[in-house]
Amino acid sequence: xxxxxxxxxxxxxxxxxxxxxxxxxxxxxxxxxxxxxxxxxxxxxxxxxxxxxxxxxxxxxxxxxxxxxxxxxxxxxxxxxxxxxxxxxxxxxxxxxxxxxxxxxxxxxxxxxxxxxxxxxxxxxxxxxxxxxxxxxxxxxxxxxxxxxxxxxxxxxxxxxxxxxxxxxxxxxxxxxxxxxxxxxxxxxxxxxxxxxxxxxxxxxxxxxxxxxxxxxxxxxxxxxxxxxxxxxxxxxxxxxxxxxxxxxxxxxxxxxxxxxxxxxxxxxxxxxxxxxxxxxxxxxxxxxxxxxxxxxxxxxxxxxxxxxxxxxxxxxxxxxxxxxxxxxxxxxxxxxxxxxxxxxxxxxxxxxxxxxx
Amino acid sequence: xxxxxxxxxxxxxxxxxxxxxxxxxxxxxxxxxxxxxxxxxxxxxxxxxxxxxxxxxxxxxxxxxxxxxxxxxxxxxxxxxxxxxxxxxxxxxxxxxxxxxxxxxxxxxxxxxxxxxxxxxxxxxxxxxxxxxxxxxxxxxxxxxxxxxxxxxxxxxxxxxxxxxxxxxxxxxxxxxxxxxxxxxxxxxxxxxxxxxxxxxxxxxxxxxxxxxxxxxxxxxxxxxxxxxxxxxxxxxxxxxxxxxxxxxxxxxxxxxxxxxxxxxxxxxxxxxxxxxxxxxxxxxxxxxxxxxxxxxxxxxxxxxxxxxxxxxxxxxxxxxxxxxxxxxxxxxxxxxxxxxxxxxxxxxxxxxxxxxxxxxxxxxxxxxxxxxxxxxxxxxxxxxxxxxxxx
Numbered sequence: 001x002x003x004x005x006x007x008x009x010x011x012x013x014x015x016x017x018x019x020x021x022x023x024x025x026x027x028x029x030x031x032x033x034x035x036x037x038x039x040x041x042x043x044x045x046x047x048x049x050x051x052x053x054x055x056x057x058x059x060x061x062x063x064x065x066x067x068x069x070x071x072x073x074x075x076x077x078x079x080x081x082x083x084x085x086x087x088x089x090x091x092x093x094x095x096x097x098x099x100x101x102x103x104x105x106x107x108x109x110x111x112x113x114x115x116x117x118x119x120x121x122x123x124x125x126x127x128x129x130x131x132x133x134x135x136x137x138x139x140x141x142x143x144x145x146x147x148x149x150x151x152x153x154x155x156x157x158x159x160x161x162x163x164x165x166x167x168x169x170x171x172x173x174x175x176x177x178x179x180x181x182x183x184x185x186x187x188x189x190x191x192x193x194x195x196x197x198x199x200x201x202x203x204x205x206x207x208x209x210x211x212x213x214x215x216x217x218x219x220x221x222x223x224x225x226x227x228x229x230x231x232x233x234x235x236x237x238x239x240x241x242x243x244x245x246x247x248x249x250x251x252x253x254x255x256x257x258x259x260x261x262x263x264x265x266x267x268x269x270x271x272x273x274x275x276x277x278x279x280x281x282x283x284x285x286x287x288x289x290x291x292x293x294x295x296x297x298x299x300x301x302x303x304x305x306x307x308x309x310x311x312x313x314x315x316x317x318x319x320x321x322x323x324x325x326x327x328x329x330x331x332x333x334x335x336x337x338x339x340x341x342x343x344x345x346x347x348x349x350x351x352x353x354x355x356x357x358x
Numbered sequence: 359x360x361x362x363x364x365x366x367x368x369x370x371x372x373x374x375x376x377x378x379x380x381x382x383x384x385x386x387x388x389x390x391x392x393x394x395x396x397x398x399x400x401x402x403x404x405x406x407x408x409x410x411x412x413x414x415x416x417x418x419x420x421x422x423x424x425x426x427x428x429x430x431x432x433x434x435x436x437x438x439x440x441x442x443x444x445x446x447x448x449x450x451x452x453x454x455x456x457x458x459x460x461x462x463x464x465x466x467x468x469x470x471x472x473x474x475x476x477x478x479x480x481x482x483x484x485x486x487x488x489x490x491x492x493x494x495x496x497x498x499x500x501x502x503x504x505x506x507x508x509x510x511x512x513x514x515x516x517x518x519x520x521x522x523x524x525x526x527x528x529x530x531x532x533x534x535x536x537x538x539x540x541x542x543x544x545x546x547x548x549x550x551x552x553x554x555x556x557x558x559x560x561x562x563x564x565x566x567x568x569x570x571x572x573x574x575x576x577x578x579x580x581x582x583x584x585x586x587x588x589x590x591x592x593x594x595x596x597x598x599x600x601x602x603x604x605x606x607x608x609x610x611x612x613x614x615x616x617x618x619x620x621x622x623x624x625x626x627x628x629x630x631x632x633x634x635x636x637x638x639x640x641x642x643x644x645x646x647x648x649x650x651x652x653x654x655x656x657x658x659x660x661x662x663x664x665x666x667x668x669x670x671x672x673x674x675x676x677x678x679x680x681x682x683x684x685x686x687x688x689x690x691x692x693x694x695x696x697x698x699x700x701x702x703x704x705x706x707x708x709x710x711x712x713x714x715x716x717x718x719x720x721x722x723x724x725x726x727x728x729x730x731x732x733x734x735x736x737x738x739x740x741x742x743x744x745x746x747x748x749x750x
Contacts, residue, residue, distance in 0.1 A: 301713035
């Protein structure tokens with residue numbers, strides 16, 4: 001069923017992540033690394049939604065999700081080259097939430113880089129976040145891959161600056177789903193101009209990986225599974241041979257291929273969102289993007305949450321999902337089909353049937 | 359709303375069972391002076407799964423019984439299966455962790471054999487799928503029976519004319535072709551007779567006998583299914599209850615004490631396993647490695663510190679509790695859960711704690727009610743040998 005050569009691609013064992021003893025002897029791990037200096041892995045934690053109650057009290061469930069992801073990430077063997085945090089560290093962007101989240105993340109071994117989420121942003125427009133984590137958008141190169149980090153959750157200036165009497169209300173309006181007062185996310189002209197210049201310096205054969213919080217594709221506007229200027233960003237990425245966009249925000253596994261661009265979402269450590277289909281309860285016209293995962297068992301607060309490590313193999317991103325109280329999943333780039341695919345559940349016959357919601 | 363649903367389910371279950379039990383009561387029940395009016399020792403249990411390749415026969419069960427109690431299958435002639443699974447102590451040993459040959463101790467609490475036949479996997483970490491597989495490991499574990507290999511077991515059997523004759527009758531094999539699997543099958547067949555339901559709870563819940571449980575036990579049952587969240591792992595089905603989901607959870611026992619050391623332990627364990635180390639030897643001889651739990655078997659990060667949900671049937675008889683026997687009383691167990699996975703309220707929990715474990719905010723009186731309910735799970739007696747539908 002799996003057409004990919006495991007020993008070459010899968011240099012950290014997938015389901016267990018740490019499991020060098022399981023199916024892959026240590027020597028093979030080392031060989032796989034020796035095989036190509038372009039292959040490496042990094043970990044990706046996202047959407048922790050640390051929520052302040054009052055005084056020194058924070059929502060335990062969200063704390064524990066992030067703590068667990070950090071602890072598991074620290075066990076990865078071989079060690080990941082770096083760790084990404086994919087945005088929405090806070091729930092309502094407060095200093096208390098960002099500080100508390102930063103403190104939990106400080107237990108991570110190695111370099112951590114950050115992506116801005118709307119829950120981090122709309123209270124002070126990223127001012128405190130920048131003090132803790134650095135610039136809101138930037139790029140870096142690692143082992144032959146060009147990485148770009150965008151703040152994709154900005155919106156129209158009129159909405160941001162003129163609409164709301166207080167920063168707190170602005171934050172709350174953007175935090176809601178299906179909220180008619182909300183506004184679509186966008187990267188915006190400032191960053192698009194920067195991106196154009198940044199990419200100009202990069203050879204078109206260099207693999208490019210873009211991290212954003214919202215999907216740089218249009219999926220579902222009501223929940224801002226959406227970036228208003230996604231088409232313009234995609235156009236800027238079009239000249240490159242291999243492009244991967246990795247985004248958070250959706251709290252579920254999604255993958256898609258548009259032209260040369262592979263799209264992958266990452267899981268949240270806080271809670272799962274239902275798939276928009278199962279939520280809408282009416283006919284709609286969503287693109288068929290994903291193999292739905294079995295829904296969460298609400299007793300296990302960590303079920304349908306998780307984190308992932310990502311192998312960059314020959315310039316393509318393979319996502320290995322570690323899902324607490326659930327079975328891990330792997331979404332890997334299929335060389336033949338030229339698109340990312342769930343390695344286990346792609347075949348209709350092997351899928352786990354989603355639970356019915358009444 | 360949820361509570362209403364639960365009540366509806368209970369009522370439905372009671373009603374359904376009344377009809378079923380009428381039919382069941384026409385079957386002859388084993389004689390026992392202590393048995394309660396309905397005389398159904400299997401009340402509350404599902405059909406017993408019997409592997410197709412190891413059918414129950416009276417001769418095989420008797421052979422398994424003898425093997426189970428034979429001390430000769432150990433390096434110093436003192437350890438039989440029944441040393442740690444003592445018939446007189448509800449097939450446990452009453453110790454925090456078991457003692458093997460020459461007084462050596464392991465790292466885990468002997469689970470009861472009662473109703474082990476229903477387990478989805480065996481051992482606290484589920485490293486064997488069935489009773490047959492389980493029976494083979496302790497014989498050659500260095501801190502249990504201490505034999506070097508299974509050949510030593512077979513030598514004893516082959517040189518004992520009684521055993522030899524019985525094995526030939528039961529399995530139709532010559533001395534030469536006798537293997538450890540025959541020994542394991544006989545022991546497993548015996549263990550499949552050690553099944554027992556018909557606790558006060560079963561009579562209350564499945565037979566609709568409202569006075570079968572005390573008021574405290576009934577309150578405890580409501581907490582068990584409600585605020586205590588116990589039933590989510592210690593499952594109760596519509597027509598039977600094994601009080602286990604067969605899954606593995608990190609509930610903060612043992613792992614909390616080694617939580618600073620987990621990265622080193624996990625990496626060292628995998629390396630040792632990769633070099634050919636046996637899981638059962640490694641986890642039973644090293645207390646710290648033992649705390650890695652199910653991870654030691656599957657290598658999965660999500661299973662660090664996770665152990666199998668045990669049945670709660672006859673729990674009153676099987677103290678001390680938890681995989682390491684670290685909690686002496688049922689009240690201590692309730693306090694641990696009420697604290698959200700730590701012995702002392704406010705202590706830091708381990709990073710890998712299961713998402714099902716959180717502080718429960720139960721009062722001391724409520725914890726007592728839960729303990730009372732645990733005592734409603736003690737069987738009136740052990741069920742007689744039966745044969746049920748064959749499993750695949």
